[in-house]
Amino acid sequence: MNRLVVVSNRVPLPSAGQQAGGLAVALDGLMEKRGGLWFGWSGIVSPEAATEPKVESAGAVDYATIDLTPEEHTRYYNNFSNGMLWPLLHTMPEMMKFDRRDAKVYRAVNDRFAMQLATLLQPGDLIWVHDFHLIPLAAALRARGVTNPIGFFLHIPFASPDVLGAAPEVASLVRDLLAADLIGFQTDNDMGNFAAAAVSFAGATRTSPTTLMYAGRRVRLGVFPVEIEAHSFARMAAEMEQSEVCQRLKTSLLGKKLILGVDRLDPTKGLMQRLWAYRRLLEKHDDIRRNVTLLQIAATSRKEVVSYKELRDDLDHEAGGLNADLGEPDWVPLRLLSRPTVRQAVAGYMRLSRVGLVTPLRDGMNLVAKEYVAAQNPADPGVLVLSRFAGAARQLDAALLVNPHDTDAMADALDQALRMGLAERQSRWRSLWEAIEHRSPVVWGRSFVASLLRATAATARMPRQPGVPALAIDRPAAAAPVRLTREPAELTATGEKIRLN
Numbered sequence: 001m002n003r004l005v006v007v008s009n010r011v012p013l014p015s016a017g018q019q020a021g022g023l024a025v026a027l028d029g030l031m032e033k034r035g036g037l038w039f040g041w042s043g044i045v046s047p048e049a050a051t052e053p054k055v056e057s058a059g060a061v062d063y064a065t066i067d068l069t070p071e072e073h074t075r076y077y078n079n080f081s082n083g084m085l086w087p088l089l090h091t092m093p094e095m096m097k098f099d100r101r102d103a104k105v106y107r108a109v110n111d112r113f114a115m116q117l118a119t120l121l122q123p124g125d126l127i128w129v130h131d132f133h134l135i136p137l138a139a140a141l142r143a144r145g146v147t148n149p150i151g152f153f154l155h156i157p158f159a160s161p162d163v164l165g166a167a168p169e170v171a172s173l174v175r176d177l178l179a180a181d182l183i184g185f186q187t188d189n190d191m192g193n194f195a196a197a198a199v200s201f202a203g204a205t206r207t208s209p210t211t212l213m214y215a216g217r218r219v220r221l222g223v224f225p226v227e228i229e230a231h232s233f234a235r236m237a238a239e240m241e242q243s244e245v246c247q248r249l250k251t252s253l254l255g256k257k258l259i260l261g262v263d264r265l266d267p268t269k270g271l272m273q274r275l276w277a278y279r280r281l282l283e284k285h286d287d288i289r290r291n292v293t294l295l296q297i298a299a300t301s302r303k304e305v306v307s308y309k310e311l312r313d314d315l316d317h318e319a320g321g322l323n324a325d326l327g328e329p330d331w332v333p334l335r336l337l338s339r340p341t342v343r344q345a346v347a348g349y350m351r352l353s354r355v356g357l358v359t360p361l362r363d364g365m366n367l368v369a370k371e372y373v374a375a376q377n378p379a380d381p382g383v384l385v386l387s388r389f390a391g392a393a394r395q396l397d398a399a400l401l402v403n404p405h406d407t408d409a410m411a412d413a414l415d416q417a418l419r420m421g422l423a424e425r426q427s428r429w430r431s432l433w434e435a436i437e438h439r440s441p442v443v444w445g446r447s448f449v450a451s452l453l454r455a456t457a458a459t460a461r462m463p464r465q466p467g468v469p470a471l472a473i474d475r476p477a478a479a480a481p482v483r484l485t486r487e488p489a490e491l492t493a494t495g496e497k498i499r500l501n
């Protein structure tokens with residue numbers, strides 16, 4: 001079996017005791033089962049760029065990480081990845097901050113990743129690169145003579161070409177991505193947007209819905225929606241229901257229905273729009289007032305990015321105004337928390353709530369929506385109110401789907417959810433559960449890897465074009481493999497997504 005080499009911006013190092021966000025949750029299981037090498041940033045910012053990756057191992061997985069310098073952390077990670085690419089790819093170009101110096105450092109960090117990763121590669125390794133931080137990595141590896149199969153998966157949406165056009169240098173990013181053999185997306189909409197961008201910015205030719213020809217090579221595209229371990233999440237939620245934290249929350253509600261939102265504090269998650277809709281609901285329906293509580297957990301993330309700080313202020317202001325205007329001496333309509341909450345407690349809160357409110361303005365997938373479904377008690381399930389702009393809406397169409405920009409429609413959906421009878425709640429929940437129950441992150445990962453193998457096998461059978469390198473599956477890689485040592489590294493790290501307590 002070919003060794004799997006996963007590359008992601010952050011690496012969930014066992015020594016750091018991290019429980020990380022979506023990406024790690026999705027990949028941990030696959031890596032544990034299959035073994036392999038996981039390469040990326042350690043989460044540490046240190047003054048000197050180390051010349052060699054640090055390596056530690058756990059089970060069958062070797063973890064190789066490098067630190068970032070303060071300038072790299074600011075320009076590659078905060079500014080270009082989070083401040084430029086994140087809003088651009090979420091179709092929020094007005095929020096993006098482009099600076100040529102950031103773009104230069106972004107490329108330089110990708111080159112450094114490529115340089116250090118290349119020394120660890122073995123013939124036959126399958127390289128799987130993750131997410132928007134590492135768009136130029138496949139091209140940087142190819143430039144160093146790496147001929148192994150390379151797959152890339154984008155966890156966030158891909159914007160349409162007219163939106164992308166707002167960003168300088170986007171054409172070179174699209175060209176770089178085309179150095180991969182397989183490029184995976186969460187939805188067919190994202191895949192279609194990328195294919196259109198490859199045609200208009202890079203001059204690629206789309207020869208089938210899932211195939212592009214570029215520079216004499218065939219590049220495969222695919223849709224691989226990220227999944228959760230639904231059964232284990234369901235068990236965790238059921239176990240947590242009777243826990244002290246959940247019972248304390250239940251007691252504090254005094255019989256009121258709970259609406260729950262769980263997000264990272266992020267401009268894409270539609271948090272302001274959610275509070276506006278909740279206010280509209282309470283203003284419209286006297287009989288709902290006093291009988292409902294919204295618990296919004298909006299865990300602080302990316303504190304160094306200005307727009308995130310501004311959102312925090314706006315949200316605090318809006319929440320304070322809502323409680324001051326509509327609250328009563330014995331009733332506070334909204335509880336807003338910015339501290340992250342442990343996964344187990346989140347699962348229990350989901351099970352206690354009558355409504356799960358998941359209303360991003362744009363989201364690659366949104367695992368919270370799937371977790372909400374998994375957490376419900378089948379005998380008395382809550383109702384999922386879901387933005388139609390989350391990738392998850394494609395699979396979870398039995399939810400109440402809303403447009404988060406339409407305050408009245410969202411308020412009406414909340415009203416409908418709060419009043420929904422048991423029979424309809426059960427039948428909607430059953431459809432939602434059927435959409436997720438037989439899937440898992442491990443199956444998701446295996447299907448991507450199988451597609452990568454197929455894609456490169458097919459490419460290897462193509463007649464070779466002059467000047468186009470052969471694949472590693474045809475011939476051994478030039479670099480001698482470096483033996484990984486099993487020294488545990490003592491590291492602490494702050495999670496890019498959310499550091500859970």
Ligand code: ADQ
Pocket residue numbers: 020021022023025026155156226262263264297298299340341342343346363364365366367368369371497498
């Ligand atoms: P994220 O934007 O981080 O991920 P999401 O998929 O919603 O978003 O959440 C990831 C994980 O973090 C989930 O397991 C969730 O329970 C947890 N989480 C979120 N908010 C939390 C909070 N306040 N407290 C505790 N836990 C919290 C990116 C993309 C998504 C995509 C994933 C995986 O933006 O669209 O679904 O990657 O591909």
